[in-house]
Amino acid sequence: MIRKLYPLVLVDVALFSVADKRLQVLLVRRAQEPEAGRWALPGGALKPEEDHDLEAAARRELRRKVDLDIPHVEEVGTVSGPDRDPRGWSISVLFYALLPRDQFHAVVKDKVEAIEWVDVAKPRRRLAFDHGVQLAKALQALREKIARKALPLHLMPERFTLTALQQTCEAILDQPLEKSAFRRHLRGSTDLIDLGEQERERGRQRPAQYYRARPGFTFSK
Amino acid sequence: MIRKLYPLVLVDVALFSVADKRLQVLLVRRAQEPEAGRWALPGGALKPEEDHDLEAAARRELRRKVDLDIPHVEEVGTVSGPDRDPRGWSISVLFYALLPRDQFHAVVKDKVEAIEWVDVAKPRRRLAFDHGVQLAKALQALREKIARKALPLHLMPERFTLTALQQTCEAILDQPLEKSAFRRHLRGSTDLIDLGEQERERGRQRPAQYYRARPGFTFSK
DNA sequence: AGAATAGTGTCTGTCAGACAGTATCGC
DNA sequence: GCGATACTGTCTGACAGACACTATTCT
Secondary structure (H helix, E strand, O other): OHHHOOOEEEEEEEEEEEEOOEEEEEEEEEOOOOOOOOEEOOEEEOOOOOOOOHHHHHHHHHHHHHOOOOOOEEEEEEEEEOOOOOOOOEEEEEEEEEOOOOOOOOOOOOOEEEEEEEEOOOOOOOOOOOHHHHHHHHHHHHHHHHHOOOOOHHHOOOOEOHHHHHHHHHHHHOOOOOHHHHHHHHHOOOOEEEEEEEOOOOOOOOOOEEEEEOOOOOOOO | OHHHOOOEEEEEEEEEEEEOOEEEEEEEEEOOOOOOOOEEOOEEEOOOOOOOOHHHHHHHHHHHHHOOOOOOEEEEEEEEEOOOOOOOOEEEEEEEEEOOOOOOOOOOOOOEEEEEEEEOOOOOOOOOOOHHHHHHHHHHHHHHHHHOOOOOHHHOOOOEOHHHHHHHHHHHHOOOOOHHHHHHHHHOOOOEEEEEEEOOOOOOOOOOEEEEEOOOOOOOO
16 A cells, blocks of 8 residues: 555645625535545645645646636645545645635636635535645634734735725624724835725715735735 | 655654753754765654654654654644755655753664754754755744743743743743743733742742643643 | 842833724715 | 715723832842
């Protein structure tokens, strides 16, 4: 049995997005055994011949399974053990990534029957393998980062208002934030650029300023 | 070439300790190729037949290479790629661990020529593979945790004074801390237990209270 | 008394939450 | 003017750094 010498090395990605003020994660329905027909995080086996490193493998799997090119993926950690995959001793290296929903669209591709954006808040059907645990880990990592004042600019469209940014943070943390404290904090950020343009489409109210992310901003803290 | 299908899976451990108010890390001198004779972090290949998971592999390697039984190891992350190890495409999963120096002693064992505790502050000879980078990563992870007010109780002996705990934090962060702020923070901790005993051995000064860690304390935040 | 370290009290500036206030649009 | 949302000012309490002060031991 090969798995007694060499573990299966997998990458899995929790791809988050915000739609309608709710944090969602992309799930794919597996077309192949094991766990065919069950919903899972997109991911797959490392291919040493193709991949420059594990992060590159994660990005490649996103391209292959849902045709998305995500530049920034962030490592969360690993889960490992002999029984978590029926194919034998395995390691999954977990990543998360952020997608601005209006710019890119995930589509069904290789070895996937269907894809779906699922609210992370809602009770969910059981996922394939231990992907339920992995999703919880990725969500916790993302929330801790936002709670430490990192700005989820990777989730925002080209232009956005400060209110929209606040609503995105609220969707991630699943709790309301104080507007004045939130904005006071933003004043210290060098990653936001005031475009000087105003939102004009919503009518019958004061228009908001548009901002964009500074090119090469860092998703840190 | 097997490595085109199956990457080499390794675990490496940065084992930290504090001696004489300086943060140190345990290095081993490799007895075998590759990189024989060079200093490295203790670690080695995952053994799927023996290891329950990657964390267990890290603890097993600490037993095998330096005869230490460390209950608590913490995952930092991974480094990976085709060129970081001459044996081919490899993944290293990095852990760090904390050792109270007076209680246990590392000894030379399997595949190791020598061991040495090295100050992390001092400029060091080049380490094997990319272990210099890994050490920097582990150190940063430890420092961030202590900066977030986690208490390094795993580094302390059975009984210790608050001054000793402060000096340990200062050694890790490599910067002085304010005594009164430090102690004010400690008052909120449920992980410290006042033993009601006093330090008696140092003479000609006010004796300090001894504390111990609460059994089952969490190294968190 | 003096030296040395343990431990406390207090001042002060910073910062975040809370909330009310003002600004600016369409109708 | 009114409704609605954008944006700002200010009060207040929590907390952390700085630093001086008190406490207790041995010599």
